[in-house]
Ligand code: IMP
C-alpha cells in the first residue's frame with residue numbers, strides 16, 4: 001500500500017475533483033502560452049509556498065523558454081476558520097523584481113486576500129510586468145475584488161486537497177485534486 005492508498009483508506013477523500021491527466025493537459029497548454037508570451041524576455045516565476053510547490057515544478061518544466069524561479073512564503077491569519085484579513089511575509093523573495101517580468105504561481109485563490117496583498121507588495125517594487133497564474137480559483141468565496149490573469153480550473157466552494165494543497169499539512173503528495181471529506185460530511 002502506498003501513501004495515497006493509505007490516505008484513501010482513512011476515508012478523507014470524498015471524490016477526485018480533477019484528475020492527474022486533466023492537470024497535465026492544462027499545465028502543458030498554459031506552459032505553451034506562457035512560453036510564447038515571455039519568449040526573449042527575462043522571466044521570473046514566483047512561487048507562493050507551500051501550496052504551489054508541485055504546480056511550480058510542473059509549470060516550470062512546461063515552459064520552454066529561459067526562466068528563473070523564486071520563492072515567497074506568506075502567512076494569512078485566521079480566527080477560527082474565518083480569515084481575518086491580515087497577511088504577512090514570513091520569507092521574502094531574494095531577487096530584484098525590477099529586472100524581471102514576474103509571474104506569480106499560486107495554488108488557489110479563495111478570499112483573494114493573500115494574492116491581493118502579494119500583488120500590491122510586488123508591484124511596489126516595479127517589476128517589468130506582473131501576472132498571476134493560479135492552479136485553482138474559487139470565485140464564490142471572494143471577500144476582495146481580485147481576478148487572476150490565468151486560472152487553470154475554476155471550482156465551486158468546497159475544500160480541496162492534493163497536488164500541493166493540504167489539510168493540516170497532509171495530502172500534499174496526492175497526484176490529483178480531491179474534495180476533502182470534512183468531519184461534518186456523511
Ligand atoms: P485567500 O487569501 O483566502 O485567497 O487564501 C488562499 C490560501 O488559502 C491558499 O493559498 C491556500 O493555502 C489556502 N486555501 C484556500 N482554500 C483552500 C482549499 O480548498 N484547500 C487547501 N488550501 C486552501
Ligand code: MG
Nearest residue numbers: 049050051107
Ligand atoms: Mg497558498
